[in-house]
Amino acid sequence: MLSYIDKIKEISSRLLKDGTVDMIIGFRRGTVPMMNEPHFAKTTGDVEQLVWDSNCGINLANYLANRTEKIGIIAKGCDSRNIVTHIIENKIKREQLTIIGVPCKGMIDKRRINAMFDGEILQVAENGNTITVSGDGFEKKLEKDDMLQQNCRLCIHRNPVIYDELVAEQVEEQQDIDRYADIREIEALPPKEKESYFTDLFSACIRCYACRNACPLCYCPTCFVDESRPQWVGKSQDPADIKTFHFLRAYHCAGRCTDCGSCERVCPVGINMRILTRKLEKDSFELFGWEAGLSMDVRPPLDTYKPGDPDDFIK
Amino acid sequence: MKIVKIDKKTWAAGIEKLTASYRLFGPVKEGDFHNFKELGSGEAPDLDCLNTRLSAKAIIYPQSENMFEYSLDESREDHHILKEVDTDYSPRAVIGIRPCDAKAFELVGLNFDTSEYKDPYWIKAREATTLIGLACSSPGSNCFCTTAGCGPFHEDGLDALVVDTGDHFLAKILTEKGEQLFAAAGWKQEAKAAGKQIEALKQEAEAKIASSVNTDNLSALDTTQLYNASFWEDVSFSCINCGTCTFVCPTCWCFDIQDETHGNSGVRMRNWDSCMYPLFTLHGTGHNPRGTKLHRVRQRFMHKLKYYVDKYDAGIQCVGCGRCVRSCPVNIDIRRVCELMNSFDSEKDTCAA
Numbered sequence: 001m002l003s004y005i006d007k008i009k010e011i012s013s014r015l016l017k018d019g020t021v022d023m024i025i026g027f028r029r030g031t032v033p034m035m036n037e038p039h040f041a042k043t044t045g046d047v048e049q050l051v052w053d054s055n056c057g058i059n060l061a062n063y064l065a066n067r068t069e070k071i072g073i074i075a076k077g078c079d080s081r082n083i084v085t086h087i088i089e090n091k092i093k094r095e096q097l098t099i100i101g102v103p104c105k106g107m108i109d110k111r112r113i114n115a116m117f118d119g120e121i122l123q124v125a126e127n128g129n130t131i132t133v134s135g136d137g138f139e140k141k142l143e144k145d146d147m148l149q150q151n152c153r154l155c156i157h158r159n160p161v162i163y164d165e166l167v168a169e170q171v172e173e174q175q176d177i178d179r180y181a182d183i184r185e186i187e188a189l190p191p192k193e194k195e196s197y198f199t200d201l202f203s204a205c206i207r208c209y210a211c212r213n214a215c216p217l218c219y220c221p222t223c224f225v226d227e228s229r230p231q232w233v234g235k236s237q238d239p240a241d242i243k244t245f246h247f248l249r250a251y252h253c254a255g256r257c258t259d260c261g262s263c264e265r266v267c268p269v270g271i272n273m274r275i276l277t278r279k280l281e282k283d284s285f286e287l288f289g290w291e292a293g294l295s296m297d298v299r300p301p302l303d304t305y306k307p308g309d310p311d312d313f314i315k
Numbered sequence: 316m317k318i319v320k321i322d323k324k325t326w327a328a329g330i331e332k333l334t335a336s337y338r339l340f341g342p343v344k345e346g347d348f349h350n351f352k353e354l355g356s357g358e359a360p361d362l363d364c365l366n367t368r369l370s371a372k373a374i375i376y377p378q379s380e381n382m383f384e385y386s387l388d389e390s391r392e393d394h395h396i397l398k399e400v401d402t403d404y405s406p407r408a409v410i411g412i413r414p415c416d417a418k419a420f421e422l423v424g425l426n427f428d429t430s431e432y433k434d435p436y437w438i439k440a441r442e443a444t445t446l447i448g449l450a451c452s453s454p455g456s457n458c459f460c461t462t463a464g465c466g467p468f469h470e471d472g473l474d475a476l477v478v479d480t481g482d483h484f485l486a487k488i489l490t491e492k493g494e495q496l497f498a499a500a501g502w503k504q505e506a507k508a509a510g511k512q513i514e515a516l517k518q519e520a521e522a523k524i525a526s527s528v529n530t531d532n533l534s535a536l537d538t539t540q541l542y543n544a545s546f547w548e549d550v551s552f553s554c555i556n557c558g559t560c561t562f563v564c565p566t567c568w569c570f571d572i573q574d575e576t577h578g579n580s581g582v583r584m585r586n587w588d589s590c591m592y593p594l595f596t597l598h599g600t601g602h603n604p605r606g607t608k609l610h611r612v613r614q615r616f617m618h619k620l621k622y623y624v625d626k627y628d629a630g631i632q633c634v635g636c637g638r639c640v641r642s643c644p645v646n647i648d649i650r651r652v653c654e655l656m657n658s659f660d661s662e663k664d665t666c667a668a
Contacts, residue, residue, distance in 0.1 A: 031646060031648040031650070032457060032648075035646040036646065037553045037646040037647065038552065038553040039552065040549075058644070062555070063552075111347065114347070120365060120455055122456055204345075204346070206378065206558075206562050208589075209592075210555065210644050212557075213556055213557045214644055226592070226594055228597075235586045236378075236573070236584055237378050238379075265644070266555070266557070266559075266644030268368070268559045268562075268644070269368065270346065270347055270348070
């Protein structure tokens with residue numbers, strides 16, 4: 001994927017020069033290992049700062065909502081599905097966008113790599129499928145395929161579903177992926193154990209709301225946890241309030257989530273809240289045969305009614 | 316100032332003795348991260364921890380803290396009267412706090428303990444707390460304490476500074492609170508000549524700090540011009556307005572007060588607030604002077620690196636612990652922003668007012 005950057009820069013410069021777009025949304029090199037920063041380029045000079053590697057896990061569709069410029073946006077498979085969702089939900093107009101599609105081979109899991117080493121990681125270099133991690137007195141080579149974020153390991157839409165330019169040949173989609181093995185295990189737990197599983201899952205939450213704010217779906221003008229007239233949710237570290245936030249937020253994403261993994265990636269305390277969104281994704285698929293963001297022409301299942309919709313939850 | 320030598324074999328026994336007179340807190344590994352926790356009996360602080368994920372701030376200034384309680388039951392004589400809650404201010408000690416986190420309490424004190432205003436909760440907790448620091452012999456790559464008014468062997472805010480020499484610990488006793496704690500632990504073997512050794516280790520550690528900020532020009536800058544600088548759009552673009560930077564920061568002090576009522580009784584509490592949040596400084600009218608992302612991001616950096624500098628003349632409101640650099644989900648780096656601010660030239664800034 002490293003070779004993509006030349007093409008990304010070439011396309012970006014062209015689009016800016018010929019006035020097709022006012023800005024390009026992409027990534028620039030981060031200041032710590034395994035981090036890149038979402039970045040906009042408005043001049044061909046700015047374009048030089050753009051980077052592409054396996055540390056571009058933030059979903060850039062999150063930076064589109066309600067913008068008025070003509071935008072060129074670099075989009076992986078998941079970003080492109082969230083762009084589709086944004087268009088369906090009227091958060092951005094298709095005509096405003098020039099989508100620079102990136103066939104994606106997955107992003108590396110910085111948290112897992114950090115946890116593998118006792119010493120501080122000072123540099124992570126990428127070459128093809130080899131990730132070289134080094135620090136004071138150690139160097140280790142890892143296979144990138146073994147180090148992917150979980151959502152990337154489970155991804156079945158690596159290629160952008162919508163694009164105007166493509167930076168490389170499409171990549172082969174992963175086959176025979178069982179996306180929901182862990183979800184089925186939790187579904188099978190007795191209620192008490194399920195409750196304690198979720199209590200443990202969210203026990204480290206500091207309510208920074210990074211998961212919500214990194215999510216392209218979370219664009220409500222005022223989030224329910226920020227409503228103050230009247231206030232719906234307590235603000236303390238009470239576990240009931242913390243769980244209320246996570247459960248309700250997940251339900252708001254039902255039938256919309258593309259499992260881009262941004263929420264989990266940005267969590268400063270390492271919570272896998274994707275457990276919730278993936279359960280709803282699984283239900284959307286099983287009940288409605290629905291995968292979010294694949295088409296601009298079909299209304300999402302929770303947005304419409306069909307006589308054949310499943311209703312056996314009504315007892 | 317006294318220096319005490321502690322045989323590593325007597326360390327655990329000393330810590331155990333302290334539990335008789337202190338509630339002990341220290342860094343403990345939980346999952347992939349270290350955090351400060353109250354230590355149970357037989358539990359030792361993990362001194363191999365580079366630094367904790369969250370700072371030690373919450374030991375004195377909890378994320379959620381009850382201040383008052385009340386009853387709405389009108390059959391009670393004391394209904395609708397706020398009464399102070401019973402809080403445990405018995406002696407507590409933090410073992411293994413890094414010098415940056417201890418220094419941070421000094422910075423926060425400039426706000427919570429002034430001649431004009433006194434925050435009783437913070438002050439009582441601060442007074443109850445003895446801070447036993449652990450000098451950093453191997454600082455992290457994002458630590459920039461030496462240029463943020465602090466350092467790996469910095470002593471401000473600490474009651475004692477423990478230095479790991481490899482064979483044993485050397486401790487500089489810095490205050491009377493420190494004396495008392497060492498007496499309670501039974502660590503009393505004086506090492507009068509060890510000052511030079513500590514000084515040498517200090518210089519070695521300071522030389523390892525590879526990261527820095529320039530702050531020399533901040534106070535001379537015109538506040539309004541800096542506020543209107545064109546770089547804020549670039550700085551704030553990637554920000555998702557989460558509270559991570561402010562919550563991991565040992566010097567962020569903002570809080571929000573809430574009443575929570577259950578049935579007929581309730582508490583008035585305060586919770587950490589964050590300048591990143593949409594409710595922060597939202598007025599009763601619905602107007603918010605910091606209504607956009609750019610406003611909020613600028614507020615955070617202007618507060619730490621300009622308003623604080625101007626108001627207290629005590630340097631920047633940052634100790635260089637590097638937590639926000641490491642934890643920011645989108646890698647906004649205060650060192651980079653500080654450089655943009657410090658080198659700001661209004662003449663050359665096309666968009667400046």
